[in-house]
Amino acid sequence: MTSRKIILDCDPGHDDAIALILAASKISNLQLEAITTVAGNVEVEKNTLNALKVCDIIGLDDVPLAQGANRPLVKKQEIAEEIHGETGLDGPALPAHPSKQAIDMHAVDLLIEKVLASDNDITLVPTGPLTNIALAMVREPKIIPKIKEIVLMGGGTFGNWTPAAEFNIYVDAEAAKVVFESGVPISMFGLDVTHQAVATDDVVNKLAKIDNEVATFVVELLTFFAKTYKEHFGFDGAPIHDACTIAYLINPSIFQMQRVRVDIETKGEFSYGLTSIDRLGVTGREPNVDFAYGLDKEKFWDLMYDALASYSN
Numbered sequence: 001m002t003s004r005k006i007i008l009d010c011d012p013g014h015d016d017a018i019a020l021i022l023a024a025s026k027i028s029n030l031q032l033e034a035i036t037t038v039a040g041n042v043e044v045e046k047n048t049l050n051a052l053k054v055c056d057i058i059g060l061d062d063v064p065l066a067q068g069a070n071r072p073l074v075k076k077q078e079i080a081e082e083i084h085g086e087t088g089l090d091g092p093a094l095p096a097h098p099s100k101q102a103i104d105m106h107a108v109d110l111l112i113e114k115v116l117a118s119d120n121d122i123t124l125v126p127t128g129p130l131t132n133i134a135l136a137m138v139r140e141p142k143i144i145p146k147i148k149e150i151v152l153m154g155g156g157t158f159g160n161w162t163p164a165a166e167f168n169i170y171v172d173a174e175a176a177k178v179v180f181e182s183g184v185p186i187s188m189f190g191l192d193v194t195h196q197a198v199a200t201d202d203v204v205n206k207l208a209k210i211d212n213e214v215a216t217f218v219v220e221l222l223t224f225f226a227k228t229y230k231e232h233f234g235f236d237g238a239p240i241h242d243a244c245t246i247a248y249l250i251n252p253s254i255f256q257m258q259r260v261r262v263d264i265e266t267k268g269e270f271s272y273g274l275t276s277i278d279r280l281g282v283t284g285r286e287p288n289v290d291f292a293y294g295l296d297k298e299k300f301w302d303l304m305y306d307a308l309a310s311y312s313n
């Protein structure tokens with residue numbers, strides 16, 4: 001497998017943590033160039049602390065991690081504490097202070113530095129609000145033609161924060177508009193596909209048989225995440241939204257994709273944050289997104305199982 005360079009821009013967040021664990025696993029062909037954090041599930045400081053703790057658990061000490069935007073571009077910040085808990089990573093017992101430290105550089109500057117220095121071969125993988133990505137594009141437009149692809153979790157033909165809008169897009173729709181209109185190739189993993197990636201009891205019980213610390217940690221994450229998803233949405237398990245981006249990069253054949261036009265609503269009273277996904281081509285507008293709509297569940301969970309098993313010595 002050819003290696004692929006990525007920067008994970010995240011707001012851990014249970015499913016962000018699982019995405020990072022998948023990306024860093026021994027079965028992954030991905031090379032983590034950097035990890036950046038953004039205000040989203042909880043405050044950016046907590047998201048950063050959580051990302052550092054996950055890096056400690058998986059022994060990822062050679063990848064630079066930088067903290068990013070602490071609020072959306074325009075709106076006031078909204079967080080999803082009721083889903084991810086007060087820490088943003090409730091459930092597992094974690095040490096208060098990680099050994100890994102964030103670098104003394106803003107995430108936006110790190111994104112710009114890495115992309116400018118690259119051979120146009122870095123894929124950005126945002127799994128939270130798109131604030132950092134938009135800020136980097138506005139601060140240094142030279143990065144836009146140098147970004148290989150953006151593979152993001154966000155949006156969908158329905159919402160989970162409002163009836164129209166998914167959380168990552170809703171938190172900062174202005175940032176999403178900048179990114180979706182940038183011209184950078186985008187692969188979008190919205191709720192239509194991520195709600196097919198639900199860790200049911202059968203899945204969790206199978207993962208729980210893997211005898212290593214990382215697998216145990218993921219099972220604890222899924223147990224908490226499933227509880228809040230059952231309470232709030234009546235789900236029979238936790239949808240590991242963000243992990244879909246990494247699974248796609250490792251094995252695209254797991255997903256069914258459609259080339260479509262996607263535009264972002266930033267004005268509507270009831271539709272702010274809506275991703276207008278033109279699946280029937282009725283707008284006649286130039287398609288700008290590869291939209292994931294299908295998932296091979298068996299392949300997806302086999303990949304997750306193999307990734308977690310790869311953390312056994």
Ligand code: RIB
Nearest residue numbers: 013015127128167168241
């Ligand atoms: O709507 C799901 C998304 O919002 C996921 O990225 C989850 O981590 C939260 O950020």
Ligand code: CA
Nearest residue numbers: 013016127128
């Ligand atoms: Ca996330």
